[in-house]
Amino acid sequence: MLLLRDRTGLTLLFVMPVVLITVMALIEDAPFRDYQELKFDILTVDNDQGRLGKYIREGLGQTGQFRVVDTVNGNTVTEQQARAMVNEGHYQICIIIPKGATGAIVSNANKIVNDISRRMGMPDVLPVSNRKDSLHVTVYFDPASKKAFKSAIHQALDNFLTQVETDLLLERIKKQLKKKDVPENDSMHIELKAVGLKEQLTGPSQELDVISNSVQHNVPAWSIFAMFFIVIPIAGNMIREREDGSLLRMKLIPGSYLAILTGKMLFFVAVCVVQFYLMMQVGIYLLPLLGLPRLMLGQSFLAAFIVATGIGLAATSYGILVGTVFKTPNQALNFGAISIVILSAIGGIWIPLEIMPSHMQFIGHLSPLSWGLDAINNIYLRNVGVSHIWVDMGKLVMFAAVLLCIAAAIEKRRLS
Amino acid sequence: MRCRGRSTIPEIVESEIIMTSMLVQDLHKTYKGALEPSLKGLSFSFPERSIVGLLGPNGAGKTTTISILCGLVKADAGQVQLFDLTQNAANREAIKQLIGVVPQQIALFPHLTAIENLEYFGNLYGLKGKPLRNLIDQYLQEFGLEKAGNKQIRHFSGGMKRRTNIIASILHHPKLLILDEPTAGVDVQSRTMILQFLRNYNQQGVSIVYTSHLLDEAQTICSEVVIIDEGRAVVQGGTEELIQRHAECRNLEDVFLHYTGHALRD
Numbered sequence: 016m017l018l019l020r021d022r023t024g025l026t027l028l029f030v031m032p033v034v035l036i037t038v039m040a041l042i043e044d045a046p047f048r049d050y051q052e053l054k055f056d057i058l059t060v061d062n063d064q065g066r067l068g069k070y071i072r073e074g075l076g077q078t079g080q081f082r083v084v085d086t087v088n089g090n091t092v093t094e095q096q097a098r099a100m101v102n103e104g105h106y107q108i109c110i111i112i113p114k115g116a117t118g119a120i121v122s123n124a125n126k127i128v129n130d131i132s133r134r135m136g137m138p139d140v141l142p143v144s145n146r147k148d149s150l151h152v153t154v155y156f157d158p159a160s161k162k163a164f165k166s167a168i169h170q171a172l173d174n175f176l177t178q179v180e181t182d183l184l185l186e187r188i189k190k191q192l193k194k195k196d197v198p199e200n201d202s203m204h205i206e207l208k209a210v211g212l213k214e215q216l217t218g219p220s221q222e223l224d225v226i227s228n229s230v231q232h233n234v235p236a237w238s239i240f241a242m243f244f245i246v247i248p249i250a251g252n253m254i255r256e257r258e259d260g261s262l263l264r265m266k267l268i269p270g271s272y273l274a275i276l277t278g279k280m281l282f283f284v285a286v287c288v289v290q291f292y293l294m295m296q297v298g299i300y301l302l303p304l305l306g307l308p309r310l311m312l313g314q315s316f317l318a319a320f321i322v323a324t325g326i327g328l329a330a331t332s333y334g335i336l337v338g339t340v341f342k343t344p345n346q347a348l349n350f351g352a353i354s355i356v357i358l359s360a361i362g363g364i365w366i367p368l369e370i371m372p373s374h375m376q377f378i379g380h381l382s383p384l385s386w387g388l389d390a391i392n393n394i395y396l397r398n399v400g401v402s403h404i405w406v407d408m409g410k411l412v413m414f415a416a417v418l419l420c421i422a423a424a425i426e427k428r429r430l431s
Numbered sequence: 432m433r434c435r436g437r438s439t440i441p442e443i444v445e446s447e448i449i450m451t452s453m454l455v456q457d458l459h460k461t462y463k464g465a466l467e468p469s470l471k472g473l474s475f476s477f478p479e480r481s482i483v484g485l486l487g488p489n490g491a492g493k494t495t496t497i498s499i500l501c502g503l504v505k506a507d508a509g510q511v512q513l514f515d516l517t518q519n520a521a522n523r524e525a526i527k528q529l530i531g532v533v534p535q536q537i538a539l540f541p542h543l544t545a546i547e548n549l550e551y552f553g554n555l556y557g558l559k560g561k562p563l564r565n566l567i568d569q570y571l572q573e574f575g576l577e578k579a580g581n582k583q584i585r586h587f588s589g590g591m592k593r594r595t596n597i598i599a600s601i602l603h604h605p606k607l608l609i610l611d612e613p614t615a616g617v618d619v620q621s622r623t624m625i626l627q628f629l630r631n632y633n634q635q636g637v638s639i640v641y642t643s644h645l646l647d648e649a650q651t652i653c654s655e656v657v658i659i660d661e662g663r664a665v666v667q668g669g670t671e672e673l674i675q676r677h678a679e680c681r682n683l684e685d686v687f688l689h690y691t692g693h694a695l696r697d
Contacts, residue, residue: 020542020583260538264599267501268555269527275555428463430504 024248028290032241033297040233040302047229057081058097058109065117067179071110071152074175101155108160108168111153117179119150124184128191141187152176230308234298235391236364239384241294242287242323242330243355249283249334250347280331287327288320315400322394322404325411326387332415332422333383339422358382386410451512452479452607452638453500458509460495460662469495470506471662477655479514482629482639484653484670486646486687488696491659493642497609500640501532513607531605535612537592538599541585545576545595548584549602556603563602570598575624590621597625601632608632609640614648626652650674650683658690665690 019025057075061068075081084106085092092100097109122144129139152172156165256262266272298310312319334351341347359365361375362382371379379385390407393399454476461468470492477483487493498504500511502523511518513526539548546567553563571577574594584592597613610629614622629652633639643649649656650670657667666673666686673686680686 258536260534260536261540263503263532263534264538264552265555266503267527267530267532268552269524269557270555 021248027247028241028245028286029293032238032244032290032294033301035241036234036237036294036297037301037305039237040229040298040307041305043233044229044307047232054079055081055108056084056106058087058092058100058106059083059085060092060094060097060109060111061085062094062114063112063116063118066183067117067120067152067176068112070179070182071112071172071175074178075171078171098155101157104157104159107157107164109155110172111155113150113152116150116152118144120180120183121187124180124187127184128187131188132191137191141191228308230298230302230310231395232367234294234302234310235395236359236388238291238294239326239387239391240355240359240364242290242326242387243333243358243384244352245283245287245290245327245330246334246337246351246355247348249331250338250341250351251344253335253338254341254344254347276335280328280335283331283334284324284327287330288323291323291326311395313395313398315394315398318394318399318401318404319391321401321408322387322390322411325390325408326383328415329383329387329411329418332418336418336422336425339425359384361385363388383411383414386414451476452481452514453477453483453640454510454512455496455500456510456512458496458499458511459507460492460499460504461507469662470499470509473509473659473662473664475657475664475667477638477657477667479638480633480636481654482633482641482652484649484656484683485640485642485659486649486656486683487642487659488691490696491691492662493659494611496659497532497611497640497642500609501530502526528603529605530607530609531600531603533597533600533608533610533613535615537584537596539584539592539595542583544581544583545571545587546580548595549599552599553602558602566602567598570601573628574598590617593617593621594625597628605637607638607640611642612644613641614643614645622648646684646687647682656683656686658687660691 059068059072059075061072072083072085075083087096087100094111097106097111100106101109122142125141126143129141129143132139154168154172156168253262256265265275295310295312299312303309337347337351337354341350359382361379362368362384363371363379364384368376368379368385386407390404390411393403393407397403456474458470458473459468460470473492473496485493485496495504499506500513500518502518513529516522516526516529518526539545540551543551549567549570550563553559553567558566567580568577571580574597576591576594576598579587579591584595587595593613593616597610601608608629613629614625617625626648629639629641641649641653653670655668656670656673658665668676670683674680674682677686677689680689
C-alpha cells in the first residue's frame with residue numbers, strides 16, 4: 016500500500032530502469048555489434064585494373080562488412096582525392112592498388128613455376144618481368160580509426176593478396192603441367208583447403224545461437240544495477256522510521272522485531288524479483304520494436320528465478336546496512352547511489368569485465384553485481400541450469416548474511 | 432535554597448511494591464563512548480492509577496529512563512519493576528503488552544490513512560477484524576477524528592497527528608501509558624482534548640507517565656511528579672504537596688527551578 020502510494024519510489028524502482036535499459040541498449044548497440052553486422056564504406060583506387068583489384072573488390076564485398084566505393088559523384092577517385100577524403104573523416108579507409116600489381120604477382124608465379132619446371136627437366140617458358148622494385152597495396156586509415164578495426168582490415172587484405180597469389184600460382188602450375196602428357200579431359204582440380212574451420216557452441220544446447228550483443232549484455236546488467244537501487248528506498252525508509260519513532264513503536268510491540276524485519280526484507284526481495292522480470296519483458300518485447308535484437312533467456316527459468324532472488328537478497332541487505340549506518344536520508348541517498356555506481360562500474364555492468372585490464376577484472380569479481388551478472392550470463396548465454404549457479408548464489412547469500420550481521424552489530428551497539 | 436539529593440526520595444518499603452505500578456531502583460547507565468553516565472542511581476516509584484510527571488531539564492536522563500522502562504535499553508545496574516513484573520529478558524514480552532508508549536515524534540506512516548495506520552499497528556498487537564475496526568472508530572470519534580479517518584496522515588494538522596499518535600499507542604489497552612511530550616506543537620483545542628482524554632483514561636484505571644517541559648500543563652494533570660536532574664531523581668511527591676512544601680514556590684515551575692536551578696543545560 017505504501018509503495019503503491021509512493022509515486023516517486025515507484026518511478027525510481029520501475030519506470031526509470033525501463034528507460035535506463037532502453038537507452039543503454041540503444042546507445043551501446045553499435046559498439047557491441049560484431050564487425051560482420053556493420054557496413055563500412057571503403058574507397059578503392061584501382062590503378063591496376065587487373066585481377067588483384069577485382070579480387071579485392073569482390074572479396075571485400077562478399078564479407079558483407081564493406082561497401083566498396085570507387086566513384087564519388089560519378090567520377091573515378093584519384094589517390095590524392097581519396098587520401099584527402101579519408102583524412103577529413105568522410106571515409107574510414109582507402110585502399111590504393113598500384114599499377115602493375117597483378118602483373119607483378121603473375122610474374123612472380125611464373126618465376127616460381129619456371130624454377131620448378133627447370134628442376135623437373137621441363138622448359139621454363141613462362142614470361143617473367145625484369146621489374147626490380149616491389150609493389151605495395153597502400154591502405155590509408157582515418158586517424159580516428161580504432162586499432163582493432165585496422166587490424167581486421169589488414170588481415171582481410173592480407174588474405175586477399177595471399178588468395179590471389181595462390182590462385183595465380185596454381186593456375187600457372189596447371190598450365191605448365193598440361194603441357195606434359197596430361198589427357199585433355201583431366202581437369203586437374205586442385206583442392207588447397209584440406210582442413211577448414213567450423214564454429215560450434217560450447218553449451219549443452221546446440222539449438223540456440225546466442226551471441227553477446229547489446230541487449231544480451233545491457234538488459235541483465237542494468238536490471239541488476241536497478242535492483243541494487245532498492246538500497247535507496249530501504250535505507251531512507253529505515254532512517255525515517257528511526258527518526259519519526261515508528262521503529263520505536265514497532266520495537267515496543269510484543270513479538271520479535273526480527274519477524275517484522277524479515278517480513279519487510281521478503282517484501283523488498285519480491286519487489287526486486289518483480290523488477291527483474293519486468294526488465295526481461297522489456298528485453299523480449301520492447302527492444303525488438305526499436306530495432307534491437309530480442310533478449311534470449313536460456314533454458315532454465317528456475318535458475319534465473321533463484322539468481323534474481325539472490326540478487327534481491329544481496330541488494331536488500333545492502334540497503335539495510337546503509338540504513339543502519341547512516342543517520343540522515345540524505346547521507347544514505349548519496350552514499351547508496353554513488354557506491355552502487357562504483358560497484359556496477361567495477362562489476363562489469365557498464366562494460367563487460369572480459370575487456371577490462373586483468374587487475375581491474377580481479378577487483379571487479381569482488382563486486383556482488385558481477386556475481387549476479389556472471390550467474391545470469393551463464394544461464395542466458397551458456398544455457399546452464401540450476402546445478403551451475405551455486406557458486407555465484409553462495410557468494411550473494413554470504414554477502415547478504417555478512418551485511419545483515421554487521422547491521423545487527425551496529426544497531427546493538429547503538430542501543431547500548 | 433536548593434534541596435537536592437536522595438534525602439527527598441521517599442524510602443521504598445516492601446508493602447509499597449504490591450501497590451506500585453512502577454518501581455525504579457538505583458538505575459545506572461553509561462552509554463558506550465559517553466564521557467558522563469546518563470543515570471547515576473535513579474530511584475523512584477509511584478502507585479497504580481496515578482498520573483506521574485517525569486520532569487527534568489534537557490539531558491537529565493528522561494529519555495534513557497523511558498527506554499529502560501520499555502526494555503529498549505538495558506541498564507548497567509539497578510532494577511525496574513512494572514506492576515508485578517521485573518523488567519528482564521524473560522518478562523520483556525509480557526511488559527510490552529502492559530505498556531503503551533506515545534513517542535514525541537509522530538510515529539505513523541504519512542502516506543497511509545489514519546485508519547490504515549491504526550489497523551497496521553493494531554494487527555501487530557494481534558488485533559484483527561471487526562473488533563479492531565470498532566475500536567478504531569470509537570477512538571477516532573473520541574478524539575474528534577471520525578471524519579478524517581480516511582485521510583492520509585501527511586494531510587493532517589499537527590494536532591490531528593498527535594491525537595492519532597496517541598490512539599496508535601492505546602489500541603491494545605495498556606495498563607501503563609508513557610507519553611513523551613504528547614502536546615508539543617499543538618493548538619490549545621487539541622491540547623485541551625488530549626489532556627481531558629488522559630484524565631478520563633486514568634480514571635478507567637490506567638497509570639500514566641508523562642514527560643513535558645510545559646510545567647503548567649504538568650501541574651494541571653499530574654497527581655505526582657518526579658524531577659530528574661543529572662541522572663538522579665532530585666525529588667518526588669504529590670504535585671500540590673511539593674508546591675506547598677516551599678513557601679517561595681507558587682507553582683510547579685517554581686518547584687522545578689528550586690530543585691534544578693537556573694543554569695542552562697546545553
